[in-house]
Amino acid sequence: MAFPSLQEQLDVISANTVEIISPAELETKIKGSIESATPLRVKLGADPSRPDLHLGHSVVLQKLREFQDLGHEAILIIGDFTAMIGDPSGKSRTRPQLSHDEARENGASYFEQASKILDPEKTTICYNADWLGRMSFADVIRLSSHYTVARMLERDDFERRYRSGEPISIHEFLYPLAQAMDSVHLKNDIELGGTDQKFNLLVGRDLQREHGITPQVCITMPLLVGTAGEDKMSKSLGNAVCFNDPAPDMYGRVLSIPDTLIENWSRLLLPHESEGRRRILEGWERDPRTAKRTLAREIVARYWSADEAEAAEAHFDRLFVHKKAPDEIELTRFDERELPLVDLLAALGAASSKNEARRLIQQKAVSIDEERIEDIKAVVALTAEPKTLKAGKRKFYRIAGGGEG
Template sequence: MSFKPVEEQLEVIKRGTVEIVPEQELVEKLKKSIKTNTPLKIKLGVDPTRPDLHLGHSVILRKLRQFQDLGHEAILIIGGFTAMIGDPTGQNKTRPPLTLEEVNENAETYISQAQKILDESKTTLVNNADWLGIMTFMDVVKLSSNLTVARMIERDDFSKRFANNEPISVHEFLYPLAQAQDSVHLESDVELGGTDQKFNLLVGRDLQKADDQEPQVCLMMPLLVGTDGTMKMSKSYDNYIGIDEPANEMYGKSLSIPDELIYRYFELVTDVSNEELEELKKKVEQDPRNTKHELAFTITRMYHGEQAAKDARNHFEKTVINKDVPDDAPEFYYEAGSSHRLLDVISDTEMTSSNGETKRMMKQGGVSLDDKKIQDPNFTITFESGDEMELKVGKRNFARLKSK
C-alpha cells in the first residue's frame, strides 16, 4: 500500500475540521505510517440512541470515509454498552439510558445508513459491549483511579451543573472513562468526534498514557447547523435532513437552509473538491438561489443517484415554483353525499404523523384545499357527485380527493 505525502493527506484531513489535538503528533503519526507502510487506526464511536441518521451525523462519518480513502483503517464502534449508560454531552441533564433491545434495534438501522457513506469493505465494525460488558467491578475501580474528580469537573456541562447545584450522578463520571477505555482496547491512533466530545476524546489520551500506549490524536468536527439556521441539526428541533428521506423531501429541505449556510454545507456534507469549493464561495455571493439548487441536487444525488436528483428538481419546479399538483399525486375516494372532517381526511393520506401535527400545520397555514388555506381543525368536506379537490399539506405533500 502506498500513502499520499503528509501534506496532501493533511489537506484532506483538515477540511472542515475545527481542531486537532495535538496537530504535530498527527503529522508524526502520518510520517511513521508512510515509513512503515502501516495504516493508522481511526476510531469513531457512536451510541445508537436514535435509529435514524441525518446530515449532521454525516459530517463525522464523511471524515471517517476520507481517512479510509487515504488508506487508513476505519473502526466504527457501536456503543452497545455506553448507550445504556447515557452520555449527557451537550445537555444540562442526563440523557436517558436505553435498554439492550432498543440499542440493538437502533444499531441495525444505524449501521445500514452509515454504510451509505462509509466503504463497507474497509470498515471494521465493533461493539464496545464486547469488552466493557465483561469488566469486573474491580476493573472499573482501577480504571476510575486514573482520573480525579477535579479533572471530571473540568468538563463544561458538569461544571455548569455543579455550579448550579444540579445533580450529577456518579455513573455519568464513568461514561468518559468507558469511551476512553475503547481507545485503550483498540489502541487507536486517531479518534474522531464533534466539538461537544472534546473532553471525552482527551480522556482517551489520558488512559492510553496510563496504559503505556502512544496517545491518540483527537480530531473535532463542527456540529452542523440545521435548516433553521440557528440550532444544531436535530430531529428534536425539526430542522434536520434525513439521509434516508425520499429524494423529493431531501431536495426540498436542502433548499430551505439560509443562504449563509450554503458554502458550509458544500464543505461539510458533500464530495466537491477543494478547488470547486473556492469557485462555489464566489457563486454563493453572486447567485445564492441557483447555487442552493446546485447544493440540493448534489446532496440528493449522493444518496439517491443522478436520475432521482433530476426527478426531485423537476418535482420541485412543478409543485413549488409552478404550484402544480404532481402527476403522481395519490388519489383518495369518498362516497358522494358523505361528509368528513379535513383532519380525518389528512389522517387517511398519512401525510402527517398525527392529528396534533395536522392541527399545528393548519394553524401555521400549511394546509390548503384547492389553493385555499384551511386553518379550522373542524373544517368539514361534503363530497358531491363528480367532485375533485386538490389537497396540499406542507410544502411538498399533495393528494387528489375524489367522490365515487
C-alpha cells in the same frame, strides 16, 4: 501500499477541522505510516441512542471517509455498552439508558446508514460491549481510580449542572472512562469526534498513555448548524435533514436553508474533490439561488442517486415554481359521500389532530382543486370523480367518494 505524500495527507486531514491534538504528533504518525507502509487506525465512536442519522452526523463521517481514501483503516465503534450508560455530552440532565437489544438494533441501523458515506468493505465495525461487558466490578474500580472528581468537573456540561444544582449520577462519570477504554482496547492512532466530544477524546488519550500505549491524536470537527441557521442540527429541534428522508423532502429542506449557510454546508457536507462543491464555492455569493440548487442536488445524489436528485428537483419545481400538483398522487376513496373538512384532513394524515386541521384551515393553507377553503366548518362533497386536496406547502392528496363504485 503507496500512501499519498505527507503534505497531501495533512492538507486533506486538516481541512474543516476545529482542533488537532496535536499537529506535531499527527505529522509523526503519518510519517511513520508512510515509512512502514502501515495504515493508521482511525476510530470513530457511534452513539446508537437514536437510530436516525442526519447531516450533522455526516461531518465527522466524511472525515473518516477521507482517511479511508488516503489508505488508512477506519474503525467504527458502535457504543452498545456505553449507550446503556447514556452520553451526558451537552446535556442538562441525566439521559435515559437503552437496553442492550435497543442499542444493538440502533447500532445496526447506524452502520447501514453510515455506509452511504463510508466504504463498508473497508470499515471495521465493533461493538464495545464485547470488551466492556466482560469487565468485573474490580476492573471498574481500577478504571475509576485513573480520574478524580475534580477532573470530571472540568468538563463544561458537568460543571454547569453542578453549579446549578442539577443532579449528576455517578454512572455518568463512567461514560468518558468507558469510552476511553475503547481506545485502550483498540490501540488506535487517531480518534475523531465533534467539538462536544473533546473531553471524552482526551480521556482516551490519557488512558492510552497510562497503559503504555502511544497516545491517540484527537481531531474534532465542527457541529453543523441546522436548517433554520441558528442552533446545531438536531431532530428534536426540527432543523435536521436525515439520511433516510425521502429524496423530495431532502431536496426541499436543503433549499430552505438561509444563504449564509451555503458555503459552510458545501465545505462540510460535500467531498473535497466534488465538482459540484467547487462550482458552489466559486459562485455562491454571486448567484446563491443556483448554488443552493446545486447543493441540494449534490446532497440528494449522495444519499439516494443522481436520478433521484433530478426527479426531486423536477418535483420541487412543479410544486413551487410552476404551482402544480405532483404527477402521481395516491388515490384515497371514502365510503362516505361527504365529510367535514376537519375530519377529512385528520383521516388523511394531513393533520395530526382536528385542532391542527382547524389551524391549517385558519392559516389559509388548505385547498381543493386549487380553490382555497377558509371555513373550518366546511363540508366536502366526495364524488366518484377524484379531487386534489392540498394541505400546507407540500402535502397533496387525491380523494374520492362512493366506495369502489
